[in-house]
Amino acid sequence: MTPPALMARAPRATAASRHVGVSACALLMLVTGLSLLLVGVSTWHLATLVAALFISYGGAWAWCAADFARRYVLAVFLAPFGLFLLARIGTYLLVDGSQLRLGILGTNFTDELLVGQMLAVLTTSLIALIAGASLLSAGGKRGSDARSRRPAPARVRVVALTIFYVAIPFVALQALLLARSGQTSGFYEARLAVGLMPAPLEFVAEMATPAFFAYLASVPARRPAIFHSLVYLGVMGFTLITWQRSSFVLGLLLVGLYWLHRHLTAPKGERWVTLRYGLIAAIGGVALMGLLALLNTLRGRTRALGLPGGPAVDFLFDQGVSVNVIGYAIRYEGTLPHDRLYSFGQIIESIQAYLLPVFGGRGVGSGQTIERAAEGHQLSHAISYLALGDDYLRGSGYGSSFVAELLVDGGILAVVLGSMAMGAMLMAAPRLLNGPYFVRLFVLALLYGVMFAPRGGFTQFIVQALGTAFLAVYAMIAATLVVTRHPDNREAVATR
Template sequence: MIMVRRYIGFWLFLILNVIFVLFFLVNQSEFIISALFLVWVNMTIYSVRDLKSKGMLFAFCVAFFSFLMGRHLLSYYFDYEVEAFSEDVNTHAELCMLLSLVTVFFSYMFFYVRNKRKNKQSHGGYVLPDKYIKFIRKYSLGIFWFALVFSVIYAIFIVVLVHTIGYLASYTIEGKEMMRGNYLLLTLNRIEQALPVALCCYLATLPDRKSCNKICGSYFLYLIFTLLGGQRGPFILGALFLMIYYFYRNKRDGEVWVKKSWVRIGLISFPFLLVGLGLFSKIRTGDQIEFKNIGDSLVKFVYNNGVSVNVIKRSYELDYKLRSDRFYSMHFLHDGIFGLVFGSDGTGNNADKATEGYHLAHALPYLMFRDKYLEGAGTGTSYIAELYHDFGYIGIVFGNIIYGFMLALLAKFDKNKPFNTSMKLLIITRLLWAPRGGFTEFITILSLPATIFIYVVVFVSVFFVFGVPRKRCAKLV
């Protein structure tokens, strides 16, 4: 039966590729953009066939299309709100995206197969005594509930702030100073940073489904509050994070974590969720809301959400104006605890941060629309744009090899290594955000004082209580 399914799957896979090739030939599509879409389709199908182990790769495909590819494809194939970019700039963006996907795809497959072989060849492994796992679970859960209460309070304050001074104004230096000058709000912000860390430490112990549902449901409620405060990114990334974790746990121990009815409900509600997020984007910036039909709203969402492809294009156009002595992909050196050593760029949108700082997310919008940037507007960044500015096309290749390695590493979680597993879980959202975020944001989140503090409290204290386990117990194979 398994062989029959594989045989049918292979032919369906082959037919689908032939259909797309014929479509490209009929439309006389250029080779690069045709190859880009074909690689993405194959990469997505490859991951969908085994969501339990490759859910992270699937989520990365979704993020890559949503943040980068979707807008460009709509403009190319359907002439939807075509923007005035030269052919050279568009070709550059297509080549950058193609190089990224091809490199991630092949490096992922290489490291995934290599890791799988290593696991099969390993006849024994490290087994952490149950008392350690229970201690880590108990203490991380306590920190989670504590942080959740104050995080919700902080999220409610942000909702009030955004509705009072406006979404864009909250990103200006005045808006940031309003919070920095209030020690209570600053404390709440630091506690909020600890929330996902505590959650990842708890989930790293692979708790039972009933307990997990309660914790993850509470966390999802917090994500809704962040959405009301204008933060679409944390909500979408948090939802994808929970999806990846639940698909990983599904049927792994013989227990159903993801019911088929949930999948059906999710697929049906997904278009309506996208429409809602698109309308929400208009509301938060005060733009006029226009609604024709669901199809039109979905197209607008894909187009507006894919604005990060313009970061690749604009940074290429304005590369001669960007500082050549700045390695924007290494911005983690100026965040978290590294910022204490190498200097921090500070907070808020201001001229000094844009001209003297190490973040492309501030340097680029300042060059593009100076006054609007100072009023809180921005372009965001993209890991691809940062890699190209710093190291050229070869940098894009090597950077995506690193991403392929890390995505493959996230195919397996081990509760006997809760420290490693918690770090894997913690960087998931940063890797998914990379098409719209910085290349080294996964390092930044690990270097935040809140992250280090939680790890010390949870993992160092367990060794003080029970001592460092010296015996390595062989796993039963």
């Protein structure tokens, strides 16, 4: 009979060997990707550069899988990175998108050198992302330490949920007004509309998401967390009537990330993610991609592409449009102003908007105007105006990408350093999510914006987490803790 000690040791040995095997596979893929990148840039051979990109992307996933309990936040980030920056190229290759009569690999460009540079920049960013995460991983403790994590007092959850449910009707009203405006004036014109609802009511509506994050940060019990998460996703889903998808998709990503975090750090026997939930999510995800593709067609952004695989494939192809931002950043390198720091553009414009008027100055304004595109500090406006012209002034745009902003500001070196910083930050997030209450809340707010960085800005998440609605919720929670502090209320209760 096998001794009990040997029986207990066997699973650990198997897990360790599996970890070594997956790590070796990840390292092999990343080294292969880097080698192909070096070969590709010496000849600008597109097939070699495409192979380097997708082998590196697979290597990044394998690296996360090798120690998923510590790297799950980075793994979640790889999903929007792939969706927004790689999906168009990958879909084009898999389903033969040559019938669409677009540029090389489904991009907007026919210059092979430019497309090769785009592929090289993306591969460099991916490898640097993992390199930055690896540097932080090497010196960290294994596993997320949830033992020091304490649920917030019950009164925090009461206040957070009160704000959340008070804000919900105004979120719905705002969505209805925007949808009606879109029906009468068109989707892109509606995006430029202001004053659809009184400013105080708009502010209350904006507090819904930070209030929900304040609730999640309190470490609620599983059953009530399910209910309130479904309510939040339902509210964000209702905003799809405006034909705008970002709020819903980001909310879905954040809720999924939070549930994954709670599952991986839960006490033994408590399961937040099950096979049944996984199957439901997979089936719902396919249906959701079809719905979002339909919304994209209805709002006039694209025609129904008719690619093999149906609306879901159309959705993946269309979402990868952000890769074009990198191409335009390369094409307009000599046209874009050289006295801008686009990577910090949103921070700069926020300072201008809030501080300059105090001293008699003025910022660059809002909306989509020639002045903002030419004098502003956001790459999304500058690129969209250069690429789209009058269509930009009517409300259309390409958005931005943290990769493109870094490239414009400091070339490939900035891409390497910025991507490494992003990887290190994502690697630090799991442990911070087990910190004190306000640390957990702020990290959730940061991650909400970080997940959009492949299609947004390099520092957009900072501005978002320090926005007025988030600050108001932070202040209200802090005031609650100060005003209601009592010795009998210091112990946390996780029942609501």
